[in-house]
Amino acid sequence: MEPFAGFGILAVLLIGAIAGWLAGQIVRGYGFGIIGNIIVGIIGAVIGTWLLGQLGVSTGGGVLGAIIGSTIGAIVLLLIIGLFRRA
Template sequence: MTIEALLIWLLIGAIAGWLAGIIVKGYGFGLVGNIVVGIVGAFVGGWLFGQLGIAIGSGIVGSIIGATAGAVVILLLLRLVRRA
C-alpha cells in the first residue's frame, strides 16, 4: 500500500465517520475515533451492501457513501449497547 492510498483511506474514513456522527446526533468520537468508526464502517457497509445486492458505484463518492452507511449502523448499534 502506498502512502497516497493510505492517506485516501484515512480521509474517506474521517469523512464517513464525521458524516455518521452528524446523522446519528450526539455520537461523535473526535477526529481519531471518527476515522476508526469510518474505516470499520467501510467494511460493514461494503459487506452489508454486498449482502443486499446493492451497487452504489465506484470512486471516492461511492466509497464515502458506503462507509458512511456502515458507520451509521455501527453508531446505532453502539447506542443500543450503551442503553442496555
C-alpha cells in the same frame, strides 16, 4: 469486494474521517474526534461493504461511492453501539 481497493493510505484515512463525521452528524449524540471518526469510518466501510453486498446494492466506484458505503456502514455501527450503551 474490498472496501478501499485501489486507494492509498491517505485516501483511506480521509474517506474514513469523512464517513465517521457524516455518521456522527446523522446519528445525533456521537462525537469521537478526528481519530475516532477515522476508526468509525474504516470499520463502517467494512460493515457497509458487507451489508450492501448482501443486499445487492452498489454505491458505484470511486471516492464518492466509498464515502457513501462507509457512511452507511458507520451509521449501522453507531446504531449498534447505541443499543449497547442504553442497555
